[in-house]
Amino acid sequence: QKEVEQDPGPLSVPEGAIVSLNCTYSNSAFQYFMWYRQYSRKGPELLMYTYSSGNKEDGRFTAQVDKSSKYISLFIRDSQPSDSATYLCAMSPYGNNRLAFGKGNQVVVIP
Amino acid sequence: NAGVTQTPKFQVLKTGQSMTLQCAQDMNHNSMYWYRQDPGMGLRLIYYSASEGTTDKGEVPNGYNVSRLNKREFSLRLESAAPSQTSVYFCASTPQGANTQYFGPGTRLTVL
Numbered sequence: 001q002k003e004v005e006q007d008p009g010p011l012s013v014p015e016g017a018i019v020s021l022n023c024t025y026s027n028s029a030f031q032y033f034m035w036y037r038q039y040s041r042k043g044p045e046l047l048m049y050t051y052s053s054g055n056k057e058d059g060r061f062t063a064q065v066d067k068s069s070k071y072i073s074l075f076i077r078d079s080q081p082s083d084s085a086t087y088l089c090a091m092s093p094y095g096n097n098r099l100a101f102g103k104g105n106q107v108v109v110i111p
Numbered sequence: 112n113a114g115v116t117q118t119p120k121f122q123v124l125k126t127g128q129s130m131t132l133q134c135a136q137d138m139n140h141n142s143m144y145w146y147r148q149d150p151g152m153g154l155r156l157i158y159y160s161a162s163e164g165t166t167d168k169g170e171v172p173n174g175y176n177v178s179r180l181n182k183r184e185f186s187l188r189l190e191s192a193a194p195s196q197t198s199v200y201f202c203a204s205t206p207q208g209a210n211t212q213y214f215g216p217g218t219r220l221t222v223l
Binding site for chain 2: 032034036042043044046049088092098101102103104
């Protein structure tokens, strides 16, 4: 079993819809959880960062972590065509800055 | 502040040729990483350097060597390129005490 599982999609939604992405993981030592956004032919850029369980909101983006279920989510409200990208989840345990990545989920927002 | 820079942006090699991919960061970060990204495989760690003067193997180190030249620069060398090394290569860096990684724009390498 891979440490981090992420459905690769692609996921197509109409503009203005809510996008829901998630990852599951197997390593209970993971404490730090991140979401990266990667536009086509570009490097990944950090989008959201959370520590341990709970929610974090930043504008139209909300990240949720449920450590009891080993499940993390990213929600994008009022999606825009500019949100069309691949979204990668990443996580690491305390004291180790090597990240375990999901394979990425391609999102297409249709105008 | 350029962040993480990588050169070259594109490269085509013939099987057996060698080359070095360059990476530099101007953020005074301690740790640096080299990844490859292939369709359906996600990001896979090749080598990393926790600090200047140290390097360690990642998930897929075979066929690669690295040099942490100084705190700013971390290079990746392919001694004898193979078609299986056709990929997009990303360099990343992390500040001391943090977990977040900051990525460069990538190098697209094709080995014929």
